[in-house]
Amino acid sequence: MQTLAYGSWPSPIDAALAAAHDGQPEFVGFVGDEAWWTEPRPAEGGRRTLVRRRVGGREESVLPAPWNVRSRVIEYGGRPWAGTVVDGEPLVVFVNFADQRLYRHEPDGEPRPLTPVSSVGGGLRWAEPQLRLDRGEVWCVLEEFTGEGPSDLRRVLVAVPLDGSAAENRDAVRELIDERQRFVTAPRISPDGLRAAWLAWDHPRMPWDGTELIVADVTEDGTLRGPHTVAGGPDESIAQADWAPDGSLLYASDRGGWWNLYRDGTPVCPREEEFGGPLWKLGQRWFAPLDSGLIAVVHGRGASALGVLDPETGEVVDAAGPWTEFAATLAVHGERVVAVGASPRSAQEVVELDTRTGRARVIGAEHDDAVDPAYYPEPQIRTFTGPAGRDIHAHIYPPHNPGCVSLGDELPPYVVWAHGGPTSRVPLVLDLEIAYFTSRGIGVAEVNYGGSTGYGREYRNRLREQWGVVDVEDCAAVAQALAHEGTADPDRLAIRGGSAGGWTAAASLASTDVYACGTIIYPVLDLTGWGVGVTHDFESQYLESLVGPLAEVPGRYAERSPAEHADRVTVPFLLLQGLDDVICPPAQCVRFLERMAGRGVPHAYITFEGEGHGFRRAETMIRVLESELSLYAQVFGLHPRGIPVLELST
Known part of the structure; x- marks a missing residue:
């Protein structure tokens, strides 16, 4: 056991190892029995x-x-x-x-x-x-x-x-079909082949705001005739729809405040839990009907389990096993269910559940400990109190290394991670990027700020017209609470995030004095320059709900934009951007840096050719992690081993 300062603990989890294990299995299905x-x-x-x-x-x-x-x-x-x-x-x-x-x-x-x-x-x-x-x-x-x-x-x-x-x-x-709706999902065909059902929605709504469930007849010549809305609307989000073997129509709707399952309009398992989620990718599945009449479900509150629902009784029996989080992908074949599960001790694996025996086992992408699991972080599920007494959900990962302890009364540095979306959440699963920091003596706090999914529509709606306010306040409240209780060093707090989390990180640096530095990854920085004609169509009117109607509150867009308040950013930061990003274009970073010019704030701007919105190449992820650690080392006075020094300019 070594006694060393936080941030200098030797770790076998290097950036290359973390990059090699990035990503997860997705879009499971059956081809015959396989x-x-x-x-x-x-x-x-x-x-x-x-x-x-x-x-x-x-x-x-x-x-x-x-x-x-x-x-x-x-x-x-x-x-x-x-x-x-x-x-x-x-x-x-x-x-x-x-x-x-x-x-x-x-x-x-x-x-x-x-x-x-x-x-x-x-x-x-x-x-x-x-x-x-x-x-x-x-x-x-x-x-x-x-x-x-x-x-x-x-x-x-x-x-x-x-x-x-x-x-x-x-x-x-x-x-x-014709193009009467702006967005559609693929049709699901009824067991008798006579009807089709799909989801549709229009600007300015996002699919978690309001969608319509549309049903049409399938004619003999293979056309869809007489489409009509059977559920949903401007204030009801239907996340998924499918047909049961008996021809009834199943769907996950949040009309009661939570995404619950309905069968032909009748709730089958009313609970304050989510049986659906935000439709960020077409074809995500939170439930799948089995031939037996039972329904495989991914469900939970703030976390998601894999279970089997009996729609006649409303009873759900969850699969036994070490997995504490399941992704929105399911497939069924006979009595078999395939899903993707993970836990704080294992990365995402392909899991098969035999509904006859209740036995679940790993059948693909099996987790393999690349290092001694003693170096994995040991997370805590916490609920903090924010402004006006509101709850804030977070996962706290204290520094952890089996071979090191800190010096005397030293408090550790902490980095607050703001997730993307922002209508999303962070799952409690093994992430070697988090372990990269915690095993070196740097704590991580993942915040599911107001607006996150998994806690019902009321919690999700906290961010309506409050983006750049509630998310910033909630992240700051968690950071300050950790400092106040003696968990974190109040002088060594940082914030980082990508996409919408990059916005929250930048907005936090521009509007609070909580953090000593920040890492901003492919962010939104200028609301007035991010919307119709600039970003991609899917999110081009997202700000109408996140910030407010531009025609009614134009001043709010400038008031909240970090690019408009670059003069308020006084602490070092790292800005990372993919040059092929069409969602958060590099031009936003360029404008932000132009307004920072000559202000003497240490920073680095690194761009990556061939990368879009979300880094996927191993060499990119390695440089990102090492640069981020070097920033914290320089600002917090840490001494990590074997890390290239990030050059900061002013």
Whole structure:
């Protein structure tokens, strides 16, 4: 046991190790009896591959580099693949990231394109493919750019021929509906094949504000006739819909204040828990009906468990196992359920639940301790009191290293992590990026500030017209509470965040004196320059609810923007930006830095070619972590070992 100052503890968790374990399995499904899913490859340019688990248990990557199974629909993407078995062989279609074309996987050859390329704007993009073998088609969502601007586009439900006849012919893609709604999800077909159900919404609402559940008849010629709204509206968010085997319509609605399950309009398990979540990617699934009539569910309050719901009794039986958090992806086959679970001691794994026996086991992406788990952080679930007595939910990760203790009465430095979204939350799972800091003697506080999901609509609505206020106040309240109780050094507090969390970090530096420095990652910095015509269409009117209607409160947009108040930023900061980011464009960072010029505030600005919104390449993530640690070392007087020195300019 060594007695060393915080921040200088030797750790086996270096930046390369953390980067190698970034990302998680996603979009699980069945192809016949086999479980398939997508999986990240940080060391291969950040691509995502398609993985199959053969019946014998062997995992294999279906597609070699450079194939990248990822859709860009609404920029955050959606389910990029679908598959079944035909004549004993897998029939799989997928979206390739580079050209966004839909391809048919050929087991013994190169994938064959099913859709054409367009040179207009962002081209043609596809998501949520569903195989309709009875018609020889793939039904999916099409996002089609009609001009060069980020909002010059349309979205419709379409049918793509499986025979490849649309590969060079846009006219061969059959449109199933008109474009009456701005956003749509792929249709779910009833068991008898006679009805289709999908979700739709329009600007300025986001899907967690209000969506409509639409049902239409499926005609003999494969068109959708008589679409009509059966649930939802401007103030009711329906996160997912699907058909039960008996033909009843299931959906997750927050009409009662929580995303609960309904069957043909009747609640089946009313609880103050979430059985749904924010639809950031098309095709996310929080429930899946089983042939038996039971329903596999991901549910919880502030965390999510995998369970099986009996809609007749409302009883939920959760899967036993070490997993404390499950992602919004589910697939069922017979009596089997496949999901993605994790815990504070294990990263995301593909988990299979046998609903007959109740036995759950890992079947893919199995967690493997890359280092002694004694170095993993030991989190605490905390609820703090914020302004006006409101609750603030957070995960606290104290410094932890089995071989080190601190010097005397020294208090540790802490970094407050503000999550992105902002309509989202941070799960309590093993994250080696957090361990990278805690194992060196730097604490981390992840804050699920007001506006976060997982705690009901009332908690989520705290951020309405209060972005840049409530999130900033809640993060500061947690930091100050840790300092006040003697957990953290009040003079060595930092804040960091990416995307919307980057906004919160920058706004915190510009409007509070709580932090000694900050790390700002692909952020929003200027509200007046982030919206229609600048950012992507999906979030182009998000500020209408987060800040207020621009036409009514234009002054508020300038008042809250860090770029407008660069003179108030007086502490060192690190700014990190992907040059291919179309959601938070680099121009915002450039304008912010221009207004910081000549003010003598130490800072560094690092950009990354080939990176967009969310860093995916191993070499990028390594530099990000090492630069961030170097910033804290310089500001807090720490002495980490073997870390390149970040050059700060003024």
